[in-house]
Amino acid sequence: MVNELLLFSIIAGIIFFGFGGEIFFKRTGISYYLFLILIGVVLGPLLGVFPRQPLIPVLGVFSSFTLIMILFYSGMDMRIREVIKESPRTLVQVTVYVVSSIFVIGISLHFILGWDLIQSLIFGSMVGGETASVVVIPLSRSLNLGNNTITFLTLESILNSIYSIVFYTAFVGLYKSGIPSWTAPLATIGMNFTIGIAIGVILSIAWMFVLKFFRDFKYTYVLTLGLLLTTYAVTEVLHGSGLVAVLIFGLFLGSSKAVLTRFRQKFDVADLKNQFYKFQGEISFLMETFFFVFLGLVFVIKPSEVLSNLVFGLFILGILMTFRFIATRLSTKNSALHADRYAIFLICAQGVVPATLSISALSDGIPLANTFVSLAVYVIILTNIVTTVGLMMLVRKNRNGNGQKTNEATSPR
Secondary structure: OOOHHHHHHHHHHHHHHHHHHHHHHHHHOOOOHHHHHHHHHHHHHHOOOOOOOOHHHHHHHHHHHHHHHHHHHHHHOOOHHHHHHHHHHHHHHHHHHHHHHHHHHHHHHHHHHOOOHHHHHHHHHHHOOOOOHHHHHHHHHHOOOOHHHHHHHHHHHHHHHHHHHHHHHHHHHHHHHOOOOOHHHHHHHHHHHHHHHHHHHHHHHHHHHHHHHHOOOOOHHHHHHHHHHHHHHHHHHOOOOHHHHHHHHHHHHHOHHHHHHHOOOOOOOHHHHHHHHHHHHHHHHHHHHHHHHHHHHOOOOOHHHHHHHHHHHHHHHHHHHHHHHHHHHHHHOOOHHHHHHHHHHHOOOOOHHHHHHHHHHHHOOOOOHHHHHHHHHHHHHHHHHHHHHHHHHHHHHHHHHHHHHHHHHHOOO
């Protein structure tokens, strides 16, 4: 059992490391997720400071709460008009990249490893195309990409997370029910999106009018957080996607001025919105930091499987990069995004979603869940390496190209 002083010291160390890692990421573009996972591996499997088994039931709830916080924060960071404008091309990108990757990865592993088909597709939905918004958003801005590209990448990182989560939920439901019907996942996805969007819109607009009367009270953010969790719970009870509802709630609250103008209202909650956004950013950062440490804590180290997991991780990476290349070519064709197509292609780093879904599989009692966690960690590491190394090379190439153009323009003929 971990004593109190040691526990608090470890928590403090993780917070300091996470803060330092965020600064390191902003200056170098190198994701600190890998280091957080490594800390968890050292504290868990290697040193045994934290036993693995008691953590599994807690991590299921913790992973869901982490996703709620991140999606709410991401929604507040966007504007409805930008979302509508970039939605068609983003939908092409996400649909081609995520849906194709999920099914090709799932079916391939079914035939190669002999896994049950539905379990293979469950794993495919975990790693089939997420791009971590906490990496994508700051990284796209640090690269001086166009505003359209930044909006495109931000929206993609949110939509592909939703696709992965909804497909995962559908396939797990299919696995547990044992109903051999392929129309069930499609019907589930459509119903989840519709109910989630409807409840998110209704409750967010209603909450803006409530805030009109509570704006001068203390703890308004805490009250909003309570409604956010209620939104998630109510949507799930009604068989919708609670995460979609949370995202829509954040999106409408972040675009409160535009929404209230549509209702011909003269009041605004912009001051509260800015306060919420700041607090939500702090909480989201804290949740992400601890989550990746926890992921390392439940990681299973089997020396005999390291090589095989790395090989299959590279195989999955190959599938992901193939379909991302195709999706990027299709979605950026004949648009201003075409100039940034290589950056869009390379920003493929995965993070919270495959990690949380792999842990959720442990809580859901999926037989291959331990293998899923291990492979998901490999995919997260490999995709982050591709993003980091690829963008470093792209930036260097662009700098050299600009230097050559400058020399050519100034040299005598």
